[in-house]
Amino acid sequence: MSSAKNKKTPTRATALPEEFARELEEMFNGRFSRSDSIRDLHSRDESYFPPALPWAVVFPESTDEVAALVRACNRHNVPMVPFGAGSSLEGHVLPVHGGISVDLTRMNRIRAIHAEDRDVVVEPGVTRLQLEKALAEHGLFFPVDPGADATLGGMVATRASGTTTVRYGTMRDNVVCLEAVLADGTVIRTGRRAKKSSAGYDLTRLFIGSEGTLGVITEITLRVHGIPEGISAAVCSFPDLRSAVESAVEVIQWGVPVARLELLDEVQIAAVNAHSKLDHEEVPTLFFEFHGSPSGVEEDARTASDIAKEHGGREFRWATAAGERNELWRARHEAYFAALALRPGARVMSTDVCVPISRLVECITETKAEVSKASFPVPLVGHVGDGNFHLLLVIDPSSPDELDEAHALNRALVERALRMGGTCTGEHGVGIGKQRWMELEHGPALDVMRAIKTALDPKGLMNPGKLLPPR
Amino acid sequence: MSSAKNKKTPTRATALPEEFARELEEMFNGRFSRSDSIRDLHSRDESYFPPALPWAVVFPESTDEVAALVRACNRHNVPMVPFGAGSSLEGHVLPVHGGISVDLTRMNRIRAIHAEDRDVVVEPGVTRLQLEKALAEHGLFFPVDPGADATLGGMVATRASGTTTVRYGTMRDNVVCLEAVLADGTVIRTGRRAKKSSAGYDLTRLFIGSEGTLGVITEITLRVHGIPEGISAAVCSFPDLRSAVESAVEVIQWGVPVARLELLDEVQIAAVNAHSKLDHEEVPTLFFEFHGSPSGVEEDARTASDIAKEHGGREFRWATAAGERNELWRARHEAYFAALALRPGARVMSTDVCVPISRLVECITETKAEVSKASFPVPLVGHVGDGNFHLLLVIDPSSPDELDEAHALNRALVERALRMGGTCTGEHGVGIGKQRWMELEHGPALDVMRAIKTALDPKGLMNPGKLLPPR
Numbered sequence: 001m002s003s004a005k006n007k008k009t010p011t012r013a014t015a016l017p018e019e020f021a022r023e024l025e026e027m028f029n030g031r032f033s034r035s036d037s038i039r040d041l042h043s044r045d046e047s048y049f050p051p052a053l054p055w056a057v058v059f060p061e062s063t064d065e066v067a068a069l070v071r072a073c074n075r076h077n078v079p080m081v082p083f084g085a086g087s088s089l090e091g092h093v094l095p096v097h098g099g100i101s102v103d104l105t106r107m108n109r110i111r112a113i114h115a116e117d118r119d120v121v122v123e124p125g126v127t128r129l130q131l132e133k134a135l136a137e138h139g140l141f142f143p144v145d146p147g148a149d150a151t152l153g154g155m156v157a158t159r160a161s162g163t164t165t166v167r168y169g170t171m172r173d174n175v176v177c178l179e180a181v182l183a184d185g186t187v188i189r190t191g192r193r194a195k196k197s198s199a200g201y202d203l204t205r206l207f208i209g210s211e212g213t214l215g216v217i218t219e220i221t222l223r224v225h226g227i228p229e230g231i232s233a234a235v236c237s238f239p240d241l242r243s244a245v246e247s248a249v250e251v252i253q254w255g256v257p258v259a260r261l262e263l264l265d266e267v268q269i270a271a272v273n274a275h276s277k278l279d280h281e282e283v284p285t286l287f288f289e290f291h292g293s294p295s296g297v298e299e300d301a302r303t304a305s306d307i308a309k310e311h312g313g314r315e316f317r318w319a320t321a322a323g324e325r326n327e328l329w330r331a332r333h334e335a336y337f338a339a340l341a342l343r344p345g346a347r348v349m350s351t352d353v354c355v356p357i358s359r360l361v362e363c364i365t366e367t368k369a370e371v372s373k374a375s376f377p378v379p380l381v382g383h384v385g386d387g388n389f390h391l392l393l394v395i396d397p398s399s400p401d402e403l404d405e406a407h408a409l410n411r412a413l414v415e416r417a418l419r420m421g422g423t424c425t426g427e428h429g430v431g432i433g434k435q436r437w438m439e440l441e442h443g444p445a446l447d448v449m450r451a452i453k454t455a456l457d458p459k460g461l462m463n464p465g466k467l468l469p470p471r
Numbered sequence: 472m473s474s475a476k477n478k479k480t481p482t483r484a485t486a487l488p489e490e491f492a493r494e495l496e497e498m499f500n501g502r503f504s505r506s507d508s509i510r511d512l513h514s515r516d517e518s519y520f521p522p523a524l525p526w527a528v529v530f531p532e533s534t535d536e537v538a539a540l541v542r543a544c545n546r547h548n549v550p551m552v553p554f555g556a557g558s559s560l561e562g563h564v565l566p567v568h569g570g571i572s573v574d575l576t577r578m579n580r581i582r583a584i585h586a587e588d589r590d591v592v593v594e595p596g597v598t599r600l601q602l603e604k605a606l607a608e609h610g611l612f613f614p615v616d617p618g619a620d621a622t623l624g625g626m627v628a629t630r631a632s633g634t635t636t637v638r639y640g641t642m643r644d645n646v647v648c649l650e651a652v653l654a655d656g657t658v659i660r661t662g663r664r665a666k667k668s669s670a671g672y673d674l675t676r677l678f679i680g681s682e683g684t685l686g687v688i689t690e691i692t693l694r695v696h697g698i699p700e701g702i703s704a705a706v707c708s709f710p711d712l713r714s715a716v717e718s719a720v721e722v723i724q725w726g727v728p729v730a731r732l733e734l735l736d737e738v739q740i741a742a743v744n745a746h747s748k749l750d751h752e753e754v755p756t757l758f759f760e761f762h763g764s765p766s767g768v769e770e771d772a773r774t775a776s777d778i779a780k781e782h783g784g785r786e787f788r789w790a791t792a793a794g795e796r797n798e799l800w801r802a803r804h805e806a807y808f809a810a811l812a813l814r815p816g817a818r819v820m821s822t823d824v825c826v827p828i829s830r831l832v833e834c835i836t837e838t839k840a841e842v843s844k845a846s847f848p849v850p851l852v853g854h855v856g857d858g859n860f861h862l863l864l865v866i867d868p869s870s871p872d873e874l875d876e877a878h879a880l881n882r883a884l885v886e887r888a889l890r891m892g893g894t895c896t897g898e899h900g901v902g903i904g905k906q907r908w909m910e911l912e913h914g915p916a917l918d919v920m921r922a923i924k925t926a927l928d929p930k931g932l933m934n935p936g937k938l939l940p941p942r
Contacts, residue, residue: 116724116829159669170667172676173644188916194825195857196641197894198630198680199901199912200938201920205643205676209669226726253587255697296767354665358587386666423668430670441670445659448927449672455926456919467671 012097012460013077016055020076024058024100027068031059031106042083042093042101046148046336048347048397048406049091049432054081054101061106063179063187063218070216071185073100073461081463082212084151085127088158089350090431092211096465102216104153110134111219119176119193121221124153131222140224143168146427147336153217158429159209163332166252166385167259167291168225170427177204179219183457193221206452211429212463214456230297233260233289233325234316236308237281241265241368241380243311244284245361248384250307252357256300260289261385262332265368268339268379268392275338276331286313286384287332289325335381339392342377349393349406351433353417354426357387363420364389367413374409376402388426415440435469483568483931484548487526491547495529495571498539502530502577513554513564513572517619517807519818519868519877520562520903525552525572532577534650534658534689541687542656544571544932552934553683555622556598559629560821561902563682567936573687575624581605582690590647590664592692595624602693611695614639617898618804624688629900630680634803637723637856638730638762639696641898648675650690654928664692677923682900683934685927701768704731704760704796705787707779708752712736712839712851714782715755716832719855721778723828727771731760732856733803736839739810739850739863746809747802757784757855758803760796806852810863813848820864822881822904824888825897828858834891835860838884845880847873859897886911906940 016034024032033039034056043051055078060066073080079099086093095101108125115138122131129149131142144155145162154160156178161170168174177191190203207214238244248261263286264272270282288304290297305316319325331338340348355363364380371378371391382389391413393406414424414437424430424437438446446468453460453468487505495503504510505527514522526549531537544551550570557564566572579596586609593602600620602613615626616633625631627649632641639645648662661674678685709715719732734757735743741753759775761768776787790796802809811819826834835851842849842862853860862884864877885895885908895901895908909917917939924931924939 114827114829117827118724119827159667159673161667161669165667169644172667172673173640182919186915186918188919189914190916192889192892192894192912193827194859194888194893194897195828196630196632196636196643196825196859196897198632198896198898199894199905200680200909200917201685201923202630202643202673202676202680203916203919205673209671209673214672253589293767293770295770296764299764299766354667356585356588356590356664357666358585388665388667417665418663421663422665423663423670425669426665426667427669434670438671441663443660444657445661445674446671447657448653448659448674451926452672452677452923455922 011077012079012464014098016078017076020072020078021056023072024056027072028058033057042103045086045088045091045093047089047091047431047433048349048395049094052094052096054095055098057101057103059103059106063181066102066181066216066218067185067187069102070181070183074184074459077459077461079461079464080216082153082157082216084125084154085148087148087150088154088431089428090433092158092429092431092466094432096432105151107218113138115140117193118224119221120224121219122152123219124151124217126152128152128155135224139227141227142174142222142224144171144174145333147333152220152222156208156217156220157211159427161383161427163260163262163329163383165383166261167257172205172208174223175204175208176221176223178207178217180207180215180217182215183459183462209429211431211467213453213467214462228291230292230294231289231325232297232301233287233319233328234301235280235328236286236288236313236316238284238286239312241284242361242365243313244286245364245384247308247311247313248286249357249360251304252385254303254307256303258288258300258304258385259291260287262287263382263384263389264332264335265380267377268335268381271338271342271379272331272335275341276334278331287328335379336392339379339394342394345396346394347397349395349410350390350428351393351410351413352388352390352426352428353413353422353424354386354388355417355420355422359420359422360384360387363416366416367391370412371409375405386426430467432466438469482548483550483935485569487549488547491543491549492527494543495527499529504528513574516557516559516562516564518560518562518904519820519866520565523565523567525566526569528572528574530574530577534652537573537652537687537689538656538658540573541652541654545655545930548930548932550932550935551687553624553628553687555596555625556619558619558621559625559902560899561904563629563900563902563937565903567903576622578689584609586611588664589695590692591695592690593623594690595622595688597623599623599626606695610698612698613645613693613695615642615645618807623691623693627679627688627691628682632854632898634731634733634800634854636854637732638728643676643679645694646675646679647692647694649678649688651678651686651688653686654930654933680900682902682938684924684938685933699762701763701765702760702796703768703772704758704790704799705772706751706799707757707759707784707787709755709757710783712755713832713836714784715757716835716855718779718782718784719757720828720831722775723856725774725778727774729759729771729775729856730762731758733758734853734855734860735803735806736851738848739806739852742809742813742850743802743806746812747805749802758799806850807863810850810865813865816867817865818868820866820877820881821861821899822864822884823859823861823897823899824884824893824895825857825859826888826891826893830891830893831855831858834887837887838862841883842880846876857897901938903937906938909940
């Protein structure tokens, strides 16, 4: 991989050139801001990293405006950092090398709903709950559901997934094609609306998970699904963590087509109870959902329930009406905020790994043994049907000792997952926080990623300081 | 996309340097050949393109040997063309710029079957029927089934799909990760065995469909599936093509989770009857398969059958026993050879496109009206559940008139598909034959592909003359 080496990165600007600021002011009028409050809002996400202020914030409203902005930034060697809901968990949107925060939330139109093709075309600032509402009228839904009400652009950029990934896949599987603005301002389309294609390199998948480092995503065509006829959700309590995880693994290995299969440990359940005023028994708990025809759902649920019972699980508590189900999953989606509420003033260092399902019991039980000795609360919650789980390290970010302890736990978790054939992040992305393991996880393939980055962004202006570790 | 421009491609060798031949002879001993018969076997695939002889053929048996070979070729600026079953349809394996044909069929070991994780690790020369047999013992199957008994390496390289893609996806969806040898001999792994990951650029998907132009694939980890409890197949005849396609589209839009949904027009049915000694009524026909629990399969089949009847379809003729089903699908898989047998001495120009399902009726009926006037047989066969269909242009390749006519029909088909938001190839790949439409399909995104190619293969030695059109 020699091609990327020995190339000198052109000098990035270190502050906003005044003439450029005037240029942007003229281009964007009231949608260009250098105010402290606006910059502050764009200096942080949901991670524990110290804020980093952008030099200015721009709010484009169209692909053409994004392209014009990118061309201008490119001319002035000014870094660009796309910004959506600010709900990233590894510092993705923090302008650590300064530059312009490109706030895409005004590009929030749903451009087309092709119900007959089961796809929709959205702008990157559309949020998942906004989309959910628009699709429901057509009897459709979009399955990928990270905890936050993230923007679809952010979800593409981090290759997000969620509770339904076990059945419907991640963003990788649910994006048809993209429009993106490259580092030099060129607007490309990465594919067509056909369901499959063998016509060249898969640029769609290259941009999914690229975290803003290859270009700015300006339009997304998503695959959507018909709302199933039968939906049924259930909660099942277990005497201990191992039996809960063993049940989950067995349900998957048995081939039950669960739509959701979530684990909350007793710490997380207690947090959820307190935060969402619920009364779940405070023990390790699996949350299930089944989709299909009414008879299929019943069949699947019976199999899962039988497996759970064999492992000491209690009776399934059902939620079949839509209202009850939403209530149940709201609790799950608020896990992060429930964890945050455990300690006033705390921040959550949220980390996630994913391992082959055959190693999940071992990985979770070893991890749990370790974090149960931590000096702060560490809820464990997971998309266990995928072999993916999270630790929410609820720390006082002003305490160096707690930060050190949290970093050590995170390191141990990631290295355990890598040893077991897993990945350093199943769904949060690399951002700032996971860069240190990219070499260990990818070896020489990391140089391929660098070569691609250099080929598409030779000046290193697209979200610099993210995804790829410094050499 | 300026970075890739103005770069001079280093001069490729135009013949096999004698010292290099001796080097290879020493390295590979009896597994290096310059014999005419061996070279001839590696000069062609199933396409209509004139053969192109490699300078020599090498049969590596391990990743290390491939890496050593690639390093040596790189040193001598000698092109490399990976070769598997030779069943590609767009000239992918033809060494049009000379060089070494890298025959990977001796790398045909199944390295691991992880039944508990539903994945398998195979070498690139393993064929799909070989894999099918090995998996069956474990109650597992691999769904992607192009017509030929292709190698898995070739299937990755062309992003192959098949009759079950409507339910289980293409190679894109069924490859977990890869090992590949890059142009400079570096061996990389593109990912881990975890079910999902957000750790960096999706190199796995970049290599799937790259047609040997970015590196040589030396190991493949595939997702496999449990053989469903209930499987049932059926055939349904229709009074005309439109009603058959309309039924297929409606089955998909209704959300019936069919496992297979294939169309054979009356010309293809006649060919299959003659070739496989069958007695299907010679009218447009849909072939269905349903997978699931026994009750689910029944439910799905009833819905599909009701839809077909509304469109004038006959009674479903069922094949539920495994033997009958295999017989039924064998006929479908032999469609290509059945077409070839229509005219002794003929070649098949096999082309495929894929359009959004909402445009499929229009696309197929327009196409059929055109090809029914052709001066040679043109069976139409399709994975219609995906919006994907094929024309098999059964031509005398020595007739310039027939070649011209076939090219014109192919061009009209592709341009129709592109106009309808589709792609110039749903599953055959670009190879030589579809290059001329890459610009029209991808616009400026084609330059991104070129930039990636230049970054990973700066000397242009990896399967030159394929996928990317000349500038």
